[in-house]
Amino acid sequence: MMKTLLEIKNLKTHFFTHEGVVKAVDGVSLKVDRGKTLGIVGESGSGKSVTALSILRLIPQPPGKIIGGEIYFEGQDLLKLDNKEIRKIRGKKISMIFQEPMTSLDPVFTIGHEIIETIQLHQGLNKKEAREKALEILKIVGIPDVEKRIDSYPHELSGGMRQRVMIAMALSCHPTLLIADEPTTALDVTIQAQIIKLINDLKKRFHTSVILITHDLGVIAEMCDYVAVMYAGQVVEYAEVFTLFEKSLHPYTQGLSKSIPRLNKEVEKLQVIPGMVPNLLNLPPGCPFHPRCSYNFEKCRSENPELIEIEDSHLVKCHLFTEKR
Amino acid sequence: MKWYIIKRLLMLIPVLLGVSILSFSLIHLAPGDPAITIAGEHASIQTINAIREKYGLDKPITTQYWIWLKQVLKGDLGRSIVSNESVTKEIADRFPNTFELTMFSMFFAIIIGCIAGIISASRQYSILDYSFMGLALFGVSMPVFWLGIMLMMIFGVFLKWLPISGRISMMISFQQITGFYLLDSLLTGNFEAFISSLRHLILPSIALATIPMATIARITRSSMLEVLRQDFIRTERAKGLSERMVIYKHAVRNAMIPVVTVIGLNFGLLLSGAILTETVFSWPGIGRYIVNAVNMRDYPAVQGCILFFAFMFVIVNLITDIVYVYIDPRIHYG
Numbered sequence: 119m120m121k122t123l124l125e126i127k128n129l130k131t132h133f134f135t136h137e138g139v140v141k142a143v144d145g146v147s148l149k150v151d152r153g154k155t156l157g158i159v160g161e162s163g164s165g166k167s168v169t170a171l172s173i174l175r176l177i178p179q180p181p182g183k184i185i186g187g188e189i190y191f192e193g194q195d196l197l198k199l200d201n202k203e204i205r206k207i208r209g210k211k212i213s214m215i216f217q218e219p220m221t222s223l224d225p226v227f228t229i230g231h232e233i234i235e236t237i238q239l240h241q242g243l244n245k246k247e248a249r250e251k252a253l254e255i256l257k258i259v260g261i262p263d264v265e266k267r268i269d270s271y272p273h274e275l276s277g278g279m280r281q282r283v284m285i286a287m288a289l290s291c292h293p294t295l296l297i298a299d300e301p302t303t304a305l306d307v308t309i310q311a312q313i314i315k316l317i318n319d320l321k322k323r324f325h326t327s328v329i330l331i332t333h334d335l336g337v338i339a340e341m342c343d344y345v346a347v348m349y350a351g352q353v354v355e356y357a358e359v360f361t362l363f364e365k366s367l368h369p370y371t372q373g374l375s376k377s378i379p380r381l382n383k384e385v386e387k388l389q390v391i392p393g394m395v396p397n398l399l400n401l402p403p404g405c406p407f408h409p410r411c412s413y414n415f416e417k418c419r420s421e422n423p424e425l426i427e428i429e430d431s432h433l434v435k436c437h438l439f440t441e442k443r
Numbered sequence: 444m445k446w447y448i449i450k451r452l453l454m455l456i457p458v459l460l461g462v463s464i465l466s467f468s469l470i471h472l473a474p475g476d477p478a479i480t481i482a483g484e485h486a487s488i489q490t491i492n493a494i495r496e497k498y499g500l501d502k503p504i505t506t507q508y509w510i511w512l513k514q515v516l517k518g519d520l521g522r523s524i525v526s527n528e529s530v531t532k533e534i535a536d537r538f539p540n541t542f543e544l545t546m547f548s549m550f551f552a553i554i555i556g557c558i559a560g561i562i563s564a565s566r567q568y569s570i571l572d573y574s575f576m577g578l579a580l581f582g583v584s585m586p587v588f589w590l591g592i593m594l595m596m597i598f599g600v601f602l603k604w605l606p607i608s609g610r611i612s613m614m615i616s617f618q619q620i621t622g623f624y625l626l627d628s629l630l631t632g633n634f635e636a637f638i639s640s641l642r643h644l645i646l647p648s649i650a651l652a653t654i655p656m657a658t659i660a661r662i663t664r665s666s667m668l669e670v671l672r673q674d675f676i677r678t679e680r681a682k683g684l685s686e687r688m689v690i691y692k693h694a695v696r697n698a699m700i701p702v703v704t705v706i707g708l709n710f711g712l713l714l715s716g717a718i719l720t721e722t723v724f725s726w727p728g729i730g731r732y733i734v735n736a737v738n739m740r741d742y743p744a745v746q747g748c749i750l751f752f753a754f755m756f757v758i759v760n761l762i763t764d765i766v767y768v769y770i771d772p773r774i775h776y777g
C-alpha cells in the first residue's frame with residue numbers, strides 16, 4: 119500500500135465574481151500520509167476551506183472553478199473523475215465536517231434519517247441494518263440516549279450535539295480520509311476540547327487520516343503530524359509539527375507562532391502580525407506576504423518565490439531561503 | 444394540535460361577525476335600492492314601499508342587521524329578494540361548480556408552478572429558466588378577464604377547439620346526484636357528459652390558474668435558490684448524494700415551506716379570481732351569483748355569499764397552517 123494517501127499538486131481554484139477573479143487557492147501543494155493528520159493553519163480568507171472543498175469537488179460553480187492542478191487520492195486524480203465516480207468517493211472514502219454545525223444539517227429530516235441515508239447510499243444495507251449501524255455510530259460519538267435521540271430533528275439538539283452528529287455521519291462509512299474544517303470554531307469553548315478529543319479518539323479507532331483545519335495552534339500541536347501554513351491562497355510552509363513549532367523558517371509562520379499565548383511564559387501579550395490580510399482581488403506583486411514582512415528585500419517585491427524543500431519534509435516558500443541555496 | 448384546530452375554528456366566530464358587519468354596511472351604503480330593482484323603474488311609490496316593508500328594508504340598518512344575524516344564527520341565510528329562493532340552497536347548488544373550477548385550477552397551478560420553479564432554480568440562468576420566468580412575469584401581470592376573453596377568442600371562436608361558456612353542453616341530458624358534474628357523470632357512467640363538462644372546464648381553469656401558477660413558479664424558484672445556497676445542501680452533496688436527490692428530496696422539501704404560504708394566500712385570491720372568470724365564461728358558480736346579487740342589490744344573497752367566502756378563506760388558511768406541521772418539524776402548535 120502506498121504511504122501517501124492524498125497528494126495535491128499545484129491546485130488552483132478561482133472564483134469569477136463581478137468584482138474580478140478571486141484567486142482563493144492559487145497553486146497549493148500538500149501531502150497526507152496514511153493514518154496521519156495534517157493540520158492546515160492560516161488567517162481567515164487564506165483559502166483553507168476552498169482547498170478542502172476542492173478535494174471533494176464541492177466548490178459552488180459558478181462562481182468557483184478548479185482551473186488547474188491534480189489531486190491524487192489513492193493514486194487516482196480526483197479532478198479527472200466523472201460526477202458519478204466522485205460521488206462514490208464522497209461520504210464513503212473521504213468525508214467532511216464543516217465549520218457551521220448549526221446550519222449543516224437538513225432541518226426537515228431527523229438526524230437518524232440523515233445518517234441512515236448515508237449508510238444506505240454507500241453500503242447497500244436495508245433500512246433496519248442501516249438503523250442499527252446508525253445507532254452504533256451515534257453511541258460511539260457520545261450521543262446520550264441514542265434510541266430516543268436518533269429520531270430527533272437538528273433543532274432539538276445543541277451545537278455540540280449537532281457537531282457530534284456530523285462526525286457520526288462522516289464516519290458512518292469508515293472513510294480513509296476525514297476533512298474537518300474548523301470543526302470547533304462555532305462552538306462553546308467548553309465543548310471545543312470535547313469535540314477535538316472525540317476526533318482524535320476516532321481517528322485512532324478507525325485508522326482514519328485527517329485533514330484538520332483550525333486557527334488553534336494548540337490543537338495543531340496536540341493532534342497533528344504535519345502542518346501546512348497557508349497565506350493568500352498558497353502554502354507558505356509545510357513541515358512536521360515539531361519542526362514547525364521549533365524551527366519554523368517562514369517569517370509568517372514565525373509571526374503566527376508568536377501570536378499564541380503560552381502559559382509557561384510570563385504574561386505575554388498576544389502578538390498579532392502587523393498589517394492587513396491581503397485582498398485576493400488585488401494581490402501585491404511578488405511575494406504576497408512582502409508588505410507585512412520585516413525581512414523583505416528587492417526580489418520579494420517583484421518575484422513570487424517557489425515552494426522548495428529545505429530538508430526532508432520541510433518546505434518553505436520564501437526568498438530568504440531560495441537565496442541561500 | 445387538536446386544541447389548536449378547535450381554537451382556530453372558534454376564531455371563525457369573530458372573523459365572520461366582523462366580515463358580515465363590514466359587508467352589510469358596504470352594500471347598504473352603496474347607491475341603489477332592491478325595492479326599485481324588483482318593482483321596476485316606473486313603479487308607484489306605494490308598490491315600492493310595500494316591497495320595502497315586506498323585506499324589512501324600511502327599518503333602520505342596525506335593526507336590519509340584527510334581524511339578519513338572529514336568522515343566520517339559526518342556520519338560515521334568508522331568502523333572496525330576487526328569486527325568493529333560500530340563499531343557503533342557492534349557494535349549495537352553485538358551490539360544486541365553483542369548487543370544481545377552483546380545485547382544478549389550483550391543482551394545475553400547483554403542479555406546473557412548482558415544477559417550473561424547481562427546474563428554473565436548478566438551472567439558474569439557463570434558457571429554460573429565462574423562458575419560464577418570462578412566462579411567469581407575463582402570467583402575473585395578466586388581468587384575468589382579459590386573459591379569459593383572449594382564450595375564448597383564440598380557442599373558442601377561431602380554432603373552435605373548446606366551448607366558451609357554461610358548465611356543460613345543453614344538448615346533453617344529465618342526471619345530478621351530488622352537484623359535481625365530473626363526479627356525477629362518472630357515477631352515472633355518462634361518458635359523454637363527463638367529456639363535455641371536462642371540456643367546459645378547461646378554458647376557465649386556464650384563465651383562473653394563470654396568476655397563481657405564475658406566482659407559485661416565481662416563489663418556488665426564489666425559495667429553491669435560497670435553499671440551495673444553504674450549508675446543509677453542501678452536507679448532502681458531501682455525503683455522496685446525487686444531484687437529483689439533493690434537489691428533489693432535500694432542497695424541495697425545505698423550499699416548500701414558503702411556497703405553502705403562497706399557495707394558501709392564492710386560494711384566497713382564487714375566490715376573487717373566480718368572480719371574474721365565472722362572469723366571463725358564464726360559469727354557474729358562486730362567483731357569478733354574487734355579481735348578479737350585487738347588481739340587483741339582493742342583500743341577503745350578497746351577505747350569504749360573502750359569509751361563505753370568508754368561511755372558505757379561513758378554512759383554507761387553517762389547512763395551510765396544518766400542512767406546515769407536516770413539512771416543517773420546527774413548527775409546533777400548542
Ligand SMILES: Nc1ncnc2c1ncn2[C@@H]1O[C@H](COP(=O)(O)OP(=O)(O)O)[C@@H](O)[C@H]1O
Binds near residue numbers: 164398
Ligand atoms: N462562493 C464564493 N464566491 C466568491 N468568493 C469566495 C467563495 N468562497 C470563498 N471565496 C473566497 O475565497 C477566499 C478564501 O476563502 P476560504 O477558503 O473560505 O478561507 P478560509 O481560509 O477562511 O477558510 C476568500 O477570500 C473568499 O472571499
Ligand SMILES: [Mg+2]
Binds near residue numbers: 166
Ligand atoms: Mg474556512
